[in-house]
Amino acid sequence: MSANRKKLMLPAAMSQAGWDAAEARDDIQTLRFDDLMPEAAFRAMLAEADAILLWGRAFSAADIAAAPLLKAVARIGVGYDAVDVAALSARNIPLLIAGTANSMTVAEHAIYFMMHLAKRGFDQHAFVRDGKWREKFDAPIVDLYGKTVLIIGFGKIGTRVAARLEAMEMTILVHDPYVAPDAIRARGGIPAPDLEAALARADFVTIHCPKTPGTIGLINAARLACMKKTAFLINTARGGIIDEPALYAALASGALAGAGLDVFVHEPIEPENRLPHLPNVITAPHMAGVTLESKDRMGVTAVRNALSVLDGRTNSENVINKDVLA
Numbered sequence: 001m002s003a004n005r006k007k008l009m010l011p012a013a014m015s016q017a018g019w020d021a022a023e024a025r026d027d028i029q030t031l032r033f034d035d036l037m038p039e040a041a042f043r044a045m046l047a048e049a050d051a052i053l054l055w056g057r058a059f060s061a062a063d064i065a066a067a068p069l070l071k072a073v074a075r076i077g078v079g080y081d082a083v084d085v086a087a088l089s090a091r092n093i094p095l096l097i098a099g100t101a102n103s104m105t106v107a108e109h110a111i112y113f114m115m116h117l118a119k120r121g122f123d124q125h126a127f128v129r130d131g132k133w134r135e136k137f138d139a140p141i142v143d144l145y146g147k148t149v150l151i152i153g154f155g156k157i158g159t160r161v162a163a164r165l166e167a168m169e170m171t172i173l174v175h176d177p178y179v180a181p182d183a184i185r186a187r188g189g190i191p192a193p194d195l196e197a198a199l200a201r202a203d204f205v206t207i208h209c210p211k212t213p214g215t216i217g218l219i220n221a222a223r224l225a226c227m228k229k230t231a232f233l234i235n236t237a238r239g240g241i242i243d244e245p246a247l248y249a250a251l252a253s254g255a256l257a258g259a260g261l262d263v264f265v266h267e268p269i270e271p272e273n274r275l276p277h278l279p280n281v282i283t284a285p286h287m288a289g290v291t292l293e294s295k296d297r298m299g300v301t302a303v304r305n306a307l308s309v310l311d312g313r314t315n316s317e318n319v320i321n322k323d324v325l326a
Helices: 016-023 039-046 061-065 085-090 103-118 121-129 133-138 158-166 181-186 195-201 244-253 292-310
Strands: 006-011 028-033 051-054 072-075 148-152 171-175 204-207 232-235 258-261 281-283
Touching: 006 016, 006 292, 016 028, 016 292, 028 039, 039 061, 051 292, 061 085, 072 292, 103 121, 103 158, 103 204, 103 232, 103 258, 103 281, 103 292, 121 133, 148 158, 148 195, 158 171, 171 195, 244 258
Parallel strands: 006 028, 006 051, 051 072, 148 171, 148 204, 204 232, 232 258, 258 281
Antiparallel strands: none
8 A cells, every 4th residue: 555645535425436436546545524514624634635526515715725735626516616716727726527427317307307397297196196186187288299498508418408309309499609500400409599589489498508607697587588488497507597586476477387496596495485385396406417326427437537637647528627737
């Protein structure tokens, strides 16, 4: 065993497969931390760390300053809005994400939301449970077949959603100003550069873009007003991309048929957030990308990402702040 082992901080919630991947290396010492541990204890551990994997904990400039030996940060997932990327770049520290490890999982969850809303899963179950068979036609269900879906964001997840919905014989509109129209067409989509016009056409809208200053409040009251009263809105990306008060107003008034929400501005949600109490809303606690299988894939990928930096062969494909690679 190496006398000078590199120290890798790993969250207790990471899958066993991830832990096994790290502990298989005899030149690595693992340090276990809890996402809810006190700040002082967390930063004391950071002072010794060569690399860290992040699950649910934010990572600030102050955290980075407390880690003089830090060489790599890896997210067990693909979102990184809670990480101070600029502070990492200032130290020439790469931030790596889990690539495609959970993209198929999020795509499945978005389609699950769509199916549940279209088929009125909550109502149908209640009719059987409560013996209300005569009322079953009071909650009309609809097909996905022949409907139009708008995918906002056409990256690793959005493209997988498109592939699955193409098989369901839907018309697929795609709004993503960063993807060439020919690339969208090559994957079965129809480029939709005019967001308002696309919202007006769509029966389902599913969000798969990152949360950035440019996408915060992207779906606001004015854009919700563009949508059909019969349309459904899905968000498995990040809270804040949809204006939550405006969405509540649209759903409560009947201006929108329903919504499936995995993410919120505040997580856990605040008591005054009434979105989950609406009868035409289905929610999840930011779990769209988390299954038994995806947890294993994300954990192993994140460990390999961190080790690639420590080994001097950085997996550049998964690096977010590519300026550090120069």
